[in-house]
Amino acid sequence: MQRELGRVIEQVSKEKGLDPSLVIEAVEEAMKSAARKTYGADLDIEAKYNEKTGVVDVYNVKTVVAEVEDSDREISLQEARDTLDPEAQIGDELLIKLDPSPFGRIAAQAAKQNIVQKVRDYERAMIYDEFKELHNTIQSGIVMRFERRNLIVQLRPNVDAILPADQQIPRERYRQGDRIRALITHVDESARGPQIVLSRTDPELVRKLFEQEVPEVYEGIVEIKDVVREPGGRAKIAVVSHDSDVDPVGACVGMRGSRVQAVVQELRGERIDIVPWTPDETEFVCRALSPAKVSRVVVDEEAHAMEVVVPDDQLSLAIGRKGQNVRLASKLTGWKLDVHGESDYERRQRESRRSLRRVQGLGDLRAELLLADGYKSAAELAASDPEVIAAVIDGTPEEAAEFIRAAADAAESERIEKMVLRVVRAISEAAAALMPEPEEATDTGEDAEAGAEESEAASEEGGAEAAAEDPA
Template sequence: METNTETSNFYAHPELLLVADTVAREKGIDREEILDAMEQAIQKAGRSKYGYEHDIRAKIDRKSGEIHLARFLEVAEIVENEVTQIPVDAARNKKEDAQVGEFLVDPLPPISFGRIAAQTAKQVIVQKVREAERKRQFAEFKDRVGEVVNGVAKRVEFGNVIVDLGGRAEGIVRRDESIPREHFNNGDRVRSYIYDVREEPRGPQIFLSRNHSQFMVALFTQEVPEIYDSIIEIKSVARDPGSRAKIAVVSKDTSIDPVGACVGMRGSRVQAVVAELQGEKIDIIQWSEEPATFIVNALAPAEVAKVVLDEEANRIEVVVPDDQLSLAIGRRGQNVRLASQLTGWDIDIMTEEEESDKRNEEFRTLSQLFVDGLDVDEVIAQLLVTEGFSSVEEVAFIPVEELTAIEGFDDDV
C-alpha cells in the first residue's frame, strides 16, 4: 500500500509522450514498453543524484506526460535498513494510521539532467528499446521455422552473410550453410530457408540456410502448384549443394505424372529452382514403395541389369552392364552416394562380370563347406548349394523327406 505524505511535486513533459509514440511506431514496439524504459531512466538519474541506496521511483502520467519522482519508505516494526525503512512511531508522526508493511511516499523536487545523467538515461532507454525489439523479433520469427524468406545482404563477415529481412530483423547465413563457391556482395538479394530461431545471450538469432535439403523442398513447393496443393508429395531429397541433387516424388492422383509436373513445360519449373541454387543439377525421381524399383529409379540415368536385396542388413547389390558402371557410380561416387541418401539403403554396385565371378566364388566356397562338413562328394555338395542351402546347420535340421525329394538324392545319400 502506498501513501503520499504531502502533495506530490511533478513537472509536465508532454513531449515525452510524443517521443514514446514515435519510437513505438518506428520500432514496432509497444508504447508502454517505451514509457517503462523512460521511467527506469529517470529513476536511475534520480538515484544518481540522491543516492543509489534509496528506493526512488519515477512515474510518467500516461495522459499528460507529468513526471512524478518520489522516495519510498517502508513502515517497519524492526528497522533493518534505515535508508529504505521507517519505524512505526516515526511513520505515524507523518501519517496517523500508518501500518507495518505500508509504504510512505516522499515526493522529490524535479531534477535537472546534467550531461552524465542525461547520457545514463539515454543508455537505459536505448538498451530497453533494443531488448524490446529483440523480444518482438523472436516472437515474430519463432513460428516461421521452415519458411523461405527474401532479404538483402547487409554485410559479409568471414564468409557469413548477414541478411536484412526487413521489419528491423536480421538473419545469418553461416559459411557452412551456404552453397559452395557462392558469393554475395552488399545489397544482393538473398533467398534462404529459416532452419532455426534461438534465444541467445546477445539476443534472438535467426539462422538461415541455402544448402539445407528442405530449402529445395520449399522452392519446389513454391514453383509446383500440385505440390502446394498436396496432390504431389516429395518423399525424400538428397543434395550435394551447388553440384547435384536427387528428389523423389509421388502423385496421389494417378492421372498426374509427378516427374513431368515438377519438370514443367519445357523445364520451366525445375529450371527456376536450378537458377536459384546456382546451377545445381536436379534429378527428379519417381518414388516407389518397392525398394528395388525405387533404387533402380534413383540410380538414373544409369541402366540396371539386376538387383539383390538384403533386407536384414538394409543393403542392396546392384548389377550394371560394364559400360554403365562409371555412370552408375558417378564422378567421385556422387551418383551412388546421392541414391543411397535418397533411398536410405546401402548400395553396392558391380558389373555383370564382377557379379558372375562373385557368385562362382561363393558357389565354390559353399560347395567346399559341405564337402568338408558333411563328408559328401563334390556333386552332392553342389546340388545342396544349388537348392539354396548356405550352412551345414540348415541341412542338419531339414526333414529327410525334403532332402530325398531333391533330384539326385536318395535314402542312401
Template sequence: MAITSANQLELLQTAEAVAREKMIDPELVVQAMEDSLARAAKSRYGADMDIRVHIDRKTGVAAFSRVRTVVADDELENHHAQVTVAQAAPYLDDPKIGDEIVDVVPPVELGRIAAQSAKQVILQKVREAERDRQYEEFKDRAGTILNGVVKREEYGNLVIDIGRGEAVLRRNEKIGRESYRNGDRIRCYVKDVRREARGPQIFLSRTAPEFMAELFKMEVPEIYDGIIEIKAVARDPGSRAKIGVISHDSGIDPVGACVGMRGSRVQAVVNELQGEKIDIIPWTEDQATFLVNALQPAEVSKVVIDDDAGKIEVVVPDEQLSLAIGRRGQNVRLASQLTGLDIDIVTESDDSARRQAEFAERTRLFMEELDIDEMMAQLLVAEEFSSLEEVGYVDIDELLAIDGFDEDTAQELQTRAREKLEAIATAALENARALGVEDSLIAFEGLTPQMVEALAKDGIKSLEDFATCADWELAGGWTTVDGNRVKDEGLLEAFDMSLEEAQHLIMTARVMLGWVDPSELESGVDEDAAAADAETAEDAN
C-alpha cells in the same frame, strides 16, 4: 537538467518517436525512461533506497517515490528499503509482510553524468525490446524461404537485409560458384533462428535439401495443395540433386507435375539453384524398386537387401558400373542419401565370380564330409543345399526330387550326414570339457555342443556366465559410431541365432538360476534383466 513542466510532455513525444523508429511498443520506451530516471534518482538519494518513477501517460509528469517493503524481523537487511511489521505500524493500518510504504520525494536534478547514464539505460532497454520484437517476428519463419538484399560481406559470410532485421548466409551454406555484390537480391531458406546474447541470430542456407523442397512447393501447386508429397531429397549443391515424390491422386503423375509443361516448373527451380541438375524420382514403399529408380540413369540387374545391417547390394551390368557410381561417386552417394541405406555396387561379373566361389566351396564341403563324387555334390549345391544339417534332417522327399537320386542314395546320404554331424558334436563336446565347461551349461537345452565349444573359447564356462550375457553378445548386431554402422560379431552368430532366440535362452537361464521370477517372464516384465542388458551393452560400447 530538471524534469519540469517545460519538458514533461517531451518525454512522451520522445518515447513515441523512438517507438516508431524502432517499430516497438511506445510503452516499452516509457518504461525504459522510468527505469533510467529511477537509477539517476538513486545516485542522488542513495543506492540502497528503492526509488521508483512513474510517468503519467497523458501529461508526461514524472512522479518520484521512495518505497519501503514490510519484511519479517529476521529478514531485515536493508534499513533504507525494508521495515519490520512493528516499524510499519505508524504508517499503515494492520501492516502485513509484503506491504509497501510509499513516500513521495522531490524530483531530482539530472547533471551531465546522470543524464548520460539515463540515456544509456534507455538505449539498452530499447535495444532489448527491438531484439525481442525481431526474435518473435522471425522465430516462426524457420523452415520457410525469405527474400532479401545483400548488405555486406564479412569473411566470406553474407549479411542479408530481410526488412526488419539482418540475417547471415554463411559461406558453407552458399552454392559453390555463387558470387554476390552489395544490393543483389537473394532468396534463401531460413535454417535456424536462435536467441543469443548479442541478439537474435537468423541463419540462412541455399545448400539445404529443404531449400529445394520449398522451391518445388512454390512452383508446383499440387505440392502446395498436398496432392503430391515430397518424400525425400538429396543434394550435391550446385551440381546434382535427386528428389523422391509420390502422388495421393491416382490421376496425377507426380513426376510430370513437377517437371511441368516443357519442363517449365523444374527449370525455374534449376535456374534458382544455379543450374543444379535435378532427377525427379517416383517414390514407392518398396525399397528395391525405389532404389532402382534412384540409381537412374544406370540400369540395375539385381537388388539384395540386408535389413539387419541396413545395407543394400546392387548388381549392375559391367558397362553400367561407372554410370551407377557417377562422377566421384556422386550418383550412388545421392541414391544412398535418398533411401537412407548404405549401398554397395557390384558388377555382374564380380557377382558371378562370387557365386561360383560359393558354389565351389559348398561342393568341396559335401565331397569331403559325405565322401561323394563331384557331380553328386554339385547336384546338392544346385538344389540350394548349403550345410550338412540340411542334408541330414531334411524330408527325404526333397532329396528324392533331385534328378538321379533314388531312395537308397537319399537314405545313404542322410546316414552319412548324421554320422558326420554326431562325430563333429562329440569332438566339440570333448573339446568343451577340456576347456573347463561345467555340466550345467552342457546340459542346458537350446545349446548344441558346437555352441558350447564356441562359448567356452570366449570364457563362458558355466550357466551363470551364460546368464550374464546380453542378447547382442550372442546373436550379434549393429552399433552406430560417429554416424557409421559398425558390426558387432556375436559369439553364436555363425549358428544363425537370432536376437529373439538369444533373449529366450538368456531369460530361461536366469529363471533356472532364480534371478528372475517366472511370472514376470510370462508377463513380459523383467526390468532387472533389461537393465542388466543395457548395462552390459553400455560397457561393451
C-alpha cells in the same frame, strides 16, 4: 518539455517497431535508476509515466507502521495521517512524490544509457522472437559484406544474418549488393543480439523451393518423402501422391518442366531427379538409380545392403559421375548399394560357384542353394554357423558342421594357391624388369658402302671363276 517526452516515446516506438508500453517501461526504469543515484539506493522507488501530463512521476514507497525502524522505507501512523492520508492504516503502502530536479548530470546520463540499453534489449528480443518463428523458411536478403569467406546478408534494416562458407553452394560467387535467397537454419541468442544462420546447401532448401513452386506440394496432396543432395551437382527427391488422380512426378515437373526448372535455376543448375516413392524397398532402389535400368537385385537383410546388377552399357549411368548417382540413391533409400555390370556379376558368380564346389562332399545342388542365399566363397561358408547352414541346405546340423570343416580346408587351399600365384607373378615381373634390352643393329653410311663394295667384289670374283671353269 512534457509534450516532448511523449513525442520521443512515440518516435522511438515507430522507428524500432516496438510497443509504446515497452518504451515507457524503459523510461520508468531509467527514472528509478536516476532517483536511486540521487536519493540513495536503500529507498523503495517507483516511477509512473503520466500520459496526460507527459511526465514521469517518481515516488518513494513507504509502509505505515506503529514504530519506525527504517526511515527510508517506513513511516509512522501519526505522520502518515498528518501529511499524506488521514485514513491511513498500519500496513498501508503510501507513495511520497520525489522532486526530480535534484537529479544531477551523472544521474541523467545514466538514465539515458539505461533507456538506450532497454530499448536495444527489447528490440533484440523482438527480432529473436520474430525470426525464431521463421526457422526453416526461405528468406531473401542483400549481400552486404564478406567476413573470412562468410557472407553477411541483410534480411531487413538493422537485421543481418550470416551465410557460412560451408553452407554456400560450391562455385557460387556473389558481389556486394547481390540479392540472395537462403534457408534459415539456426536462430540463437547471443550477447550481440540474435545470431541468424543461413544455408544454401541444406536439403530442406530444395523441399521449401518445391513447396513454393508446386501448389500440390504446398497443399499436401503431393508429399516429398525425403531429399538428398550434393550441392551444386545433383539432388534426388522421393515423392508420393495422396490423391490417385494426381501424378506426383508430373506435378513436380510441371508443364514443359516449368516448375522443376524454376527450382534448378534458383540452385544455379543443380540437376534434380524426381523419384516416385514406394514402400517396396527393392523397387524403390531400382527407381532411385534411374535413369539406369536394373536387371537384378540381390538383398542382404543382415547387412542392410543390396547388390544391384545392371546391363554393361548402363553401368556408368547407374554409378554416375564420380559415383554420384549411386551415392545419392544409397542416401535416399537408406540401403548400402553395390552396383555391378552383368558380365562382372556373371564372372563373380562363376568364381563363387567354383569356390563352393571345391568343398568336399557339398555337391552342385547344395552349392547352388548356398550361392542363392548369398554365400560367395568357401571362406564365408567356413565362418558360418552349422544350424544356419543346415536350414539353407535342408540338412542336419551334423552334416552342416562337416561341410563347414571341409570348407575351411578348401578355403586354406585357395589361400595357398592365391599366395603361390602372387609369388609367381612377382617373380615373373622381377625377371622381366632385370632382362637387358636387345641391342638394335645400326649401320653408318660408310659401313653400308663398304658392305656394298664387298658384295660387288665377291660377285665379280664369282663370275670370273665361273668363266674360268667354262671351257668355251
